[in-house]
Amino acid sequence: MTEVINTRCCIAGGGPAGMMVGFLLARMGVDVVVLEKHADFLRDFRGDTIHPSTLEIMYELGLLDEFLKRPHQEVKELAGEVGKESVFIADFTHLPTHCKFLALMPQWDFLNFVVEQAKRYPRFHLKMQAEVTELVIEDEVVAGVRAKSPNGSLEVRTQLTIGADGRRSLVREQAGLEVIDLGAPMDVMWMRISRQPTDPPQTLGHVDKGRILVQLNREDYWQCAFVIPKGSAEKVRERGLAAFCEEIAGLSPFLRDRVSELRDWKDVSVLTVTVDRLARWSRSGLLCIGDAAHAMSPIGGVGINLAIQDAVATANILGPKLLRGTCATNDLQAVQRRRHFPTWAMQRLQIGIQNNVIRGVLASSGTLELPLALKLLRRFPILRRIPARVVGMGFRPEHVKTSKVDLASRGIASS
Numbered sequence: 001m002t003e004v005i006n007t008r009c010c011i012a013g014g015g016p017a018g019m020m021v022g023f024l025l026a027r028m029g030v031d032v033v034v035l036e037k038h039a040d041f042l043r044d045f046r047g048d049t050i051h052p053s054t055l056e057i058m059y060e061l062g063l064l065d066e067f068l069k070r071p072h073q074e075v076k077e078l079a080g081e082v083g084k085e086s087v088f089i090a091d092f093t094h095l096p097t098h099c100k101f102l103a104l105m106p107q108w109d110f111l112n113f114v115v116e117q118a119k120r121y122p123r124f125h126l127k128m129q130a131e132v133t134e135l136v137i138e139d140e141v142v143a144g145v146r147a148k149s150p151n152g153s154l155e156v157r158t159q160l161t162i163g164a165d166g167r168r169s170l171v172r173e174q175a176g177l178e179v180i181d182l183g184a185p186m187d188v189m190w191m192r193i194s195r196q197p198t199d200p201p202q203t204l205g206h207v208d209k210g211r212i213l214v215q216l217n218r219e220d221y222w223q224c225a226f227v228i229p230k231g232s233a234e235k236v237r238e239r240g241l242a243a244f245c246e247e248i249a250g251l252s253p254f255l256r257d258r259v260s261e262l263r264d265w266k267d268v269s270v271l272t273v274t275v276d277r278l279a280r281w282s283r284s285g286l287l288c289i290g291d292a293a294h295a296m297s298p299i300g301g302v303g304i305n306l307a308i309q310d311a312v313a314t315a316n317i318l319g320p321k322l323l324r325g326t327c328a329t330n331d332l333q334a335v336q337r338r339r340h341f342p343t344w345a346m347q348r349l350q351i352g353i354q355n356n357v358i359r360g361v362l363a364s365s366g367t368l369e370l371p372l373a374l375k376l377l378r379r380f381p382i383l384r385r386i387p388a389r390v391v392g393m394g395f396r397p398e399h400v401k402t403s404k405v406d407l408a409s410r411g412i413a414s415s
């Protein structure tokens with residue numbers, strides 16, 4: 001037996017983009033069903049960076065204080081080390097936002113928080129372990145999705161399907177939306193290494209002799225990203241774990257006494273870096289957002305934040321139309337028109353850094369000199385506000401323009 005559900009908006013994928021747009025639409029009274037294929041959000045090494053632009057959205061939603069009660073670390077500045085020279089790169093403390101820092105929070109805590117808020121709204125329906133397997137297409141219009149769950153199959157019929165199912169989106173593939181692959185010269189190996197109270201406090205990047213290591217301060221551990229040339233993970237493994245640990249200790253000597261915590265390659269996850277963008281984010285009855293519309297390079301850790309900005313723009317533009325039941329193809333295109341520039345500009349910047357900096361560093365074998373741009377950041381601290389603004393707020397930040405249904409009048413506590 002197939003369970004059939006009718007709803008105003010069906011969202012495929014419960015990551016940052018899907019959960020946020022589901023929450024915002026339900027908050028304004030639109031009936032939504034979110035389908036998430038996993039049973040929970042507990043997956044390590046997904047994006048954990050919540051940027052000032054996202055924290056500002058939390059403020060606009062009146063949820064910031066509640067949100068910041070969740071365990072997190074606050075990063076006020078980013079530092080780097082090129083060869084033997086250290087430099088501060090970004091200073092978030094002057095941003096025109098309520099939070100002048102970047103918060104590091106496990107993505108499952110972030111998603112659980114959004115779900116808790118969304119569940120207060122009666123029109124929010126979340127189905128976990130519901131994997132979208134197929135689009136329902138009738139007369140060239142996407143009319144919903146089919147999904148499988150442990151309780152059997154499911155058909156969700158809807159006016160609007162939102163594909164928020166990430167970088168390997170089944171929705172965008174089934175919809176036949178053209179993907180523009182922008183390429184990436186690197187992959188990233190992620191791992192945890194414990195942190196001692198005597199370690200430096202900053203989030204750090206080390207660059208030297210063909211190697212790049214980024215360390216995010218997670219209080220009791222370092223979340224480390226080791227950047228390798230594209231497709232070379234197998235070669236790194238062949239050199240052996242001991243050689244890998246030695247490379248990490250060479251870049252970050254204070255980790256030498258702990259790097260042996262990496263006992264097995266299972267302790268090291270590989271992220272295949274993809275940078276792409278859909279030529280068209282929508283077709284009749286369907287819109288893709290977040291990584292499904294544009295996978296970002298890990299540079300700047302902006303993926304979650306762009307996904308959330310897309311969600312806010314989608315709710316701002318489509319929410320009122322969905323409430324009235326008049327969401328047309330032109331409205332879906334308006335979301336792409338709104339979000340194309342910030343996505344394009346950030347990807348241009350990331351690709352510039354990938355091609356002009358990372359490619360060169362990974363190919364080099366000698367000690368590196370501090371480049372001119374970083375020398376300027378060292379000499380003129382005020383310039384550190386520029387990278388902070390670009391990373392922390394992105395281009396053309398979104399603001400919540402949607403209203404919320406009156407929960408009190410429905411006998412539901414409003415906080």
Ligand SMILES: Cc1cc2nc3c(=O)[nH]c(=O)nc-3n(C[C@H](O)[C@H](O)[C@H](O)COP(=O)(O)OP(=O)(O)OC[C@H]3O[C@@H](n4cnc5c(N)ncnc54)[C@H](O)[C@@H]3O)c2cc1C
Pocket residue numbers: 012013014015016017018035036037038045046047048049130131132133164165166167169170190270271289290291292296298300301302303304305307
């Ligand atoms: C290892 C790694 C590290 C990263 N680090 C950072 C970082 O530090 N900072 C940052 O900002 N970004 C980072 N990113 C990128 C960031 O995680 C993504 O940009 C962001 O999560 C995109 O959000 P999204 O909601 O569009 O997609 P996703 O987070 O990918 O969410 C998609 C959701 O859809 C679900 N799903 C997929 N297929 C289906 C289906 N068929 N049916 C139902 N559900 C489905 C998935 O289970 C998932 O929950 C990282 C990514 C990876 C892989």
